[in-house]
Amino acid sequence: MLLKSICKTSFRTLTTKSVLINKPTNVLAPLQQYAPTFYTNGDNIKPLFQPSDFYSHLKSSILSAKERVFIAALYIGQSEQELVDTLRLALKNNPKLQVDVLIDCLRGTRASKGQSSATLLLPLIKDHPDQIKIAMYHTPDLTGILKKTLPQRFNESIGLMHLKVYGFDNSVMLSGANLSTDYFTNRQDRYMIFDNQKELACYYHNLLKLVSDCSYQLDLPINQEQSYSLTIRQDIADPVKESKKYRRQVSQRLQQFIQSNETKEHFEGDGDADTAVLPVIQMGPFYIRQDERLTLELLNIANRQQDNPWTIHLTSGYFNFTERYKAFILKTCARFRFLTASPEANGFFNSRGVSRFLPPAYTFIEREFYKQVKKAGRQSEISIEEYKRPGWTYHAKGMWVSFGDNEIFPSATMIGSPNFGQRSSERDLEAQALVITNNENLRRALHKEVGLLHQHSELVSSATFDKVDRKVPNGVKIATAFVKTML
Incomplete structure (x- = not known):
């Protein structure tokens, strides 16, 4: 409803508040059933x-x-x-x-x-x-x-x-x-x-x-x-x-x-509405799974774009995606680029006590997913990179979506607190927003954002996990299975 042509599936151009209450007709319209929509001009973001x-x-x-x-x-x-x-x-x-x-x-x-x-x-x-x-x-x-x-x-x-x-x-x-x-x-x-x-x-x-x-x-x-x-x-x-x-x-x-x-629509500002913001929450202790439902539906929509597959960047400082997310990702017809912290960029690296075993635990989880990608034969479509920057740690999280394999500028992003992990889904209180835009300035800014993060990354391969410093103790492997929802 709000966006101009995006990958041949478009929001109609809108300039007045009266038109904004109409139902959208673009490919991401189904997501509005999961969250209210706030329309604005992308120059405000x-x-x-x-x-x-x-x-x-x-x-x-x-x-x-x-x-x-x-x-x-x-x-x-x-x-x-x-x-x-x-x-x-x-x-x-x-x-x-x-x-x-x-x-x-x-x-x-x-x-x-x-x-x-x-x-x-x-x-x-x-x-x-x-x-x-x-x-x-x-x-x-x-x-x-x-x-x-x-x-x-x-x-x-x-x-x-x-x-x-x-x-x-x-x-x-x-x-x-x-x-x-x-x-x-x-x-x-x-x-x-x-x-x-x-x-x-x-x-x-x-x-x-x-x-x-x-x-x-x-x-x-x-x-x-x-x-x-x-x-x-x-x-x-x-x-x-x-x-x-x-x-x-x-x-x-x-x-x-x-x-x-629910499903409310708000218009912000006097300019053309070329951007939509859909805020969602995830609060497992209180049975609220709004964020998860919207994210899985987004992956469902991506899977239907087989004629022109999307590119989806996903990042989390802690690589521990839920089983549902992993299952959806492995079957979704899209190009995925994961970015996570290397062990050295993990905030618990070289910490004291039991927490020093957390980076190896995340390495173990990452390696198991890498094996699943290879087993599914999707190495050319799903890649994992690790953020490694001397003196820095990595805590970024979110998603960027480009509508089409040849489209370099993202037209959607998810920004907020969740790590797409077990504890984000089940234990913690989380909030984030899906931003959908055809504003050129905002799309270029999103492209710059994801590019700067990948600027300090290294591609993961089988050789990565064969390194001596990547060997995970058997005790950590066993413990990870029991405490996975707490990571």
Whole structure:
């Protein structure tokens, strides 16, 4: 409905809001049954390419916000005093500014050198109690004996709040990046700005507020023995003490949120609508699988383009695609280019304790998929590359789709927090968006984005896994089978 001719299957050219409520007729129209659609001009959407650009935009947007700032991230690094001071300055300079922060409770309360996300943010509540709210989501899957016995860091494998959404007034930035020094300097991720998108910003702000309302609220300590206190709203069950009731309540609220937005169409801006944004969520603990359903349908549509196969780039810092995704990919008639972290670019490389075995575990999973590709005889259509850049780690995730084997510029991308993996599908709270466009500037920017990521990659072959440093211990192979959904 919104896009001009794309690979001989077109959206009609649209210029008025009245036409925008009509049903689209293009090849990706079936995807609209899974998500609301926000129409805009692609010039309002811009990917960033470097961690330093992400950090600069984050700080400048916080300081320039007039009405609202909303942040959802796994955690805020214990040393990010500059970022907290930026929030403090924005609150001080603008008494009307409202700030909502949502982070994960397990990760956000884990202390290092006496500091955690919670203690770092607490002074903002003390100084600006009427302007800022900080919520900390706790998974309902960590309860009872498991809650009491699993140590910090290990307990995070049970489930996390993994959304990465950064909103400022009527603009929003989607990413896979968290808020710590490495993500601002030498940890490669993806970042996409949606400017002047009031309705889309409201969608994500409402989602953040829904999850926040169902989370613990960070507050000042009740007694001198505490560093802070965590409270839950009276109308919400405690996720640890009443996990079943909590799961029902949150699931119902999320279903209502999805239904209230389902198949809605929004028009943003005064220019021609040449781009559509379809936001989706995946929240396994609450039986929400919107993102997975849309992604699988996208692969189904790609499989029907056998006369002119698509090229699909897929990337994840952690190679652990679900069995359903792998099965669909292996049978889909398309050219797939996978990009993942090399062991050296994995954030757990050379870490201490059990986590040092994670890079070999991902190598084992990657090798098993490579064997499946060879068995299916699809080596010429499905390739795997590894990001390897001295001094850098890799955390990017998402998809780029070019409609046709000879079309180099992507016409669609998926951007957000999921890794397309087991834990993204089953354990964590995730959000991303499908962007479909025929805007030439945006398509060229997407082409540049994926090209820059592949610039530091090496093609995987059988010889890759024959190297001495790629030998996976038998114990890791066995353990991987048991903990695959936690990776």
